[in-house]
Amino acid sequence: MIRSEQIEPCAAAEHSGAWARRHVLDIEDFSVPEIELVMQTTSAMKEILSRPLKKVPALRGKTVVTLFYEASTRTRGSFEMAAKHLSADVVNMTAQASSVTKGESLINTLNTIEAIGADIIIMRHPLSGAHYCAAPHVKANLVNAGDGWHAHPTQALLDLYTILNRKGRIAGLKVVIVGDVKHSRVAHSNIWCLTKMGANVVVCGPPTLLPEGLKTAQLLFPGIGVETNIEKAVKDADVVMELRLQKERMQSGLLPGLRDFIAGYQLDSKRLALTKPDSIVMHPGPVNEDVELAADVLHGGRSVVNDQVTNGVAVRMAILYLLAGSREQ
Amino acid sequence: MKDLIVKNGRIIDPANNFDAVGDILVRDGVVKQVGTTVSAGPGSEIIDARGKVVCPGFVDLHCHLRQPGYEAKETIATGTRAAAKGGFTTICCMPNTNPPLDNLPLVEFVKSLAEKEGAIRVLPIGCITRGRKGEELSDMAEMSGAGVIGFSDDGNYVKNARLMKCAMEYSQPLGLPIIEHCEDPDLAIDGQMNEGIIATRLGLCGIPNAAEEVAVARDILLAQLTGAHLHIAHLSTKGSVELLRWAKQRDIRVTGEVAPHHLTLTEERVLGYNTAAKVNPPLRTKTDIEALIDGLNDGTIDIIATDHAPHSLNDKLCEFGAAASGISGFETMLGSLMNLVATGKITLPLLIAKLTSGPGRLLGGRFGSLTPGATADITIFDPGAEWTVDSGKFISKGKNTPLQGETLKGKVILTVFGGAVVFTDDVKTP
Structure with missing residues (x-):
């Protein structure tokens, strides 16, 4: 040190x-x-x-x-x-x-x-x-x-630091990145950084918001998983990182609407219960409260959103x- | 005019199925005699082509000369000289100029410029729709009278299927093809490169193969419906080749072309945000390249056309998303494609056929052969000459090549247009 x-x-x-x-x-x-x-x-x-x-x-x-x-x-x-x-x-x-x-x-x-x-x-x-x-x-x-x-390299580094700080290690952790992965530079940099450091990364989102070619990119991103079902994705996760959803995604036909996204991909306490008991919840901000994260999860004990900042x-x-x-x- | 004699070259003239070592006699700008030994008369000009390939001047069905409107990118004067250096003697220029070539006076303007300032033959292509806007038909019949060789909104797809059907119906009695830029604009929206892991990695919006294929499929069906001649520009995907093959099996009047970069380069070229490799349609994958080569070999694809798209330095020296699409292709065409011959993917006569008799046939058989009596457009190249691409030495104003610094094998050394030498490299002409 x-x-x-x-x-x-x-x-x-x-x-x-x-x-x-x-x-x-x-x-x-x-x-x-x-x-x-x-x-x-x-x-x-x-x-x-x-x-x-x-x-x-x-x-x-x-x-x-x-x-x-x-x-x-x-x-x-x-x-x-x-x-x-x-x-x-x-x-x-x-x-x-x-x-x-x-x-x-x-x-x-x-x-x-x-x-x-x-x-x-x-x-x-x-x-x-x-x-x-x-x-x-x-x-x-x-x-x-x-x-x-x-x-967004500094975001990936601060996320890595935050995880490291809370978990003491990166290798072998299950990190689930949820939401608009396709349009997210935060997700892209986190995928690079976390897979490089040995985490098992799973990206999860509606099919229209997932990037192409990830599933078969094991050489670039060892161990990466792609999942459209959030319950499956977050099971036994050590870290769940939700991404900000931009309003434009609905207008351009990638999503039917907010209600649908919330039903499918919001991290609420029920879904959080599927993760490991000591899991942490992250978000690069700004959070659309009650969209990506339910308010009680955002402000709950597992949230490290302020630590990230x-x-x-x-x-x-x-x-x-x-x-x-x-x-x- | 002195007689011109090209001696002892390997003459490859696919239009006449000719491939043998011999001489060519050119008299009064016309091919007089091919193959047999020509004895030089007094005062005739002799070109020694021993060890070289002698073939009809290349015909490019698809290029952008940028004039009028974008003279910083290219002019007819520079573009035709760059083409002559690439071995071309006939080039067809796309109408996406400013203003676009959608009416008679503009076509006449380009023709007169080409006659005054061009080094070789320039055949204009007229717009399908007025202003390339896809809303109403251009003055197709009038432009046909002025000698356009086909109609295209190149750069834009005619999105309205009914309008495309009308264009096909209208073009049919004129005996001219509709040359379509097949790309569904909604599927390709914001697209910067081929869709896939490389695009994901670079954070660039991808263009799926299907953006091209749905457009190809629609237009093939409209060609079947109308009986018009559809020519598909710059095919880039495996699926497009399969659709074209399907259409040809059903005797639908459809032909297709492929660009050298789509036969030789893959999407990996974009890594590092290399704007020189930004082109539309985008560079695809190895699988697509293999299918395109198969298409050339089995006759599905008729023509190789450069899609020479010159741009100024600042058009490319910027963010990838803001950069112009296109590759300056005249001067690297032969060198890049000869690698396909060297690696056994295609034969040399086939390559030459796709550059001469193939496009020549689409132009009504007027160009692209060494048939005695034909105007003497002849290209001589050294298939073994190695050279390094230096865009600073391009004649074209467009220095935008993804091949900068690469060593290619195969170089044009002399181009004869209408019996006159319009380009010479290192060959000594006494």
């Missing part, structure tokens, strides 16, 4: 062996040691957050820009808080969704933000892979705060810290 005293700017060089990346675009390409390093660093950050004075100078003099092409409350706030705990200067920029496909190109926008003086750019973008397109053209560190249906700050501090270190190599 990294002790908190080490979390000073000069300590960054110590990670050069396990941490060589300049950007965090995805979780897919993280090695297990890299993920473990993030977990250890997160623990150190949690310790900092428990101090009366929650601030260390690791990113002093650095500028972190959050660039969000999509609305976000918690992710943006979480990153901003994380950067501020590390003493970075934070600039929040909101881009118009309309400029995504028209007008200034993404690469030009990022180069402009760099020219303004950004050292680290945290970007959310509605199009999958936007960060991949941008990364080769930017000198700043780029952090993916969510892209399209594709990835708190851990999110620590995970993002860890990522920013590790990136700032890599930058000085």
Whole structure:
């Protein structure tokens, strides 16, 4: 474990062996040691957050820009808080969704933000892979705060940390991801991260909201299961993670309606009883209360939804810290 | 005009079922004599084609020259020169320009531009519907009078089945095919690539094979109903090949084409959000490629057409979802397909047939042969020449190729159009 005293700017060089990346675009390409390093660093950050004075100078003099092409409350706030705990200067920029496909190109926008003086750019973008397109053209560190249906790496890392914190291990746990798996970058990154760390992942949702090709993708995602029946899916689960359902799904004909989704896929106390007695309930937020999670489950003793939010700050501090270190190599 | 003599090449002319080493004599821009030894008269131009393949100039039934409207992507001047470099002497350009070619003056405009600025023969295709909007028929008869070789809303599927039926009925007495971009727009909505695990992995919306196949099936049945000639553009799936085979067994008037990239590249090319591999229909799977090759071999698929779709740098240097679809294909066509010959998937004469007599037949047999008396469109290529794809050296304005940096075997070294050399690579012409 990294002790908190080490979390000073000069300590960054110590990670050069396990941490060589300049950007965090995805979780897919993280090695297990890299993920473990993030977990250890997160623990150190949690310790900092428990101090009366929650601030260390690791990113002093650095500028972190959050660039969000999509609305976000918690992710943006979480990153901003994380950067501020590390003493970075934070600039929040909101881009118009309309400029995504028209007008200034993404690469030009990022180069402009760099020219303004950004050292680290945290970007959310509605199009999958936007960060991949941008990364080769930017000198700043780029952090993916969510892209399209594709990835949300820091969410997967904070979920992993939360599970690890509660369960003490990942390998062999049954983790069930329920809901709109197809359109969920949270689900996609969690599938990568959790299967990599040895969890048995089962995704569950209505057939129209399940991604194609998962069942036969055992090489990519060892042990993954796909299930449309929630009772079967959550049986003996250690972790149940419900995903946010977007209203558009009903309008586009993927679902008959909310009532149907609730009847089929809401985690209520009856379904929760099918899981292991010490199971935990997760949700990336924001929760549609009484849709994905019954209110009593959301606010009940098994829910770790608030832990996820708190851990999110620590995970993002860890990522920013590790990136700032890599930058000085 | 001096006589042109091509000596000692392996002449492959599928239209005449000819495959032997020999000479070709071209006089006054016309093929005069094929096969037997030609003795050079004084002042005649001699091309030594020893070790090379000599065949009719390639005919491309499907390309995008972008003019008028998208001159940053391509022009008739650059597109035809790129095509000549690829061994083509006749190319048919799709009407999805801006404005679209849906009326007589626009067709005449493109024809006159091609005559003035083009290096080779350009045959325009007219729109099926006005503005490619799928609402009302374009001026099909008028455009037919101006020499369009078929009708297509390429890029768009004519979604209204009744309108498609009318278009087929209307085109029939004109003797011209309906060239259909078969893709159900609802099934393909928001689609970025082939549906499957790769799309899932990349978080991109997938286009299922069925998006193409339901459209192919509908149009085959409408062709059966109307008796019109349906030509299906850029087939990409196994199911489409099976449907086409079914139709041909029932003597429905239907033909089909396949693009080089659909015969050689799979969806894995998209990994890493490679926008150069974004194309519509999307790159599919090995299973589809095998079925498409089977379709070429058993005659189900008549034609190989490039679907040359040039784009500017910024059209592709962006987010995958915002990137334009299409591959700049003229200059890599032969090199990429010769690998199918090298690996024994298809024979060299079959490849040449699909590039010459196949499309030639659809054009009424006017092009794509070395029949004495035919206009002298001749391509000479070196089947063994290795070269590395460098899009910076493309003549086409479209540098968008997924083959950048790859080594291909098979290179066009000389293209003769109407008896005149319009492209030459490294061969010495005395």
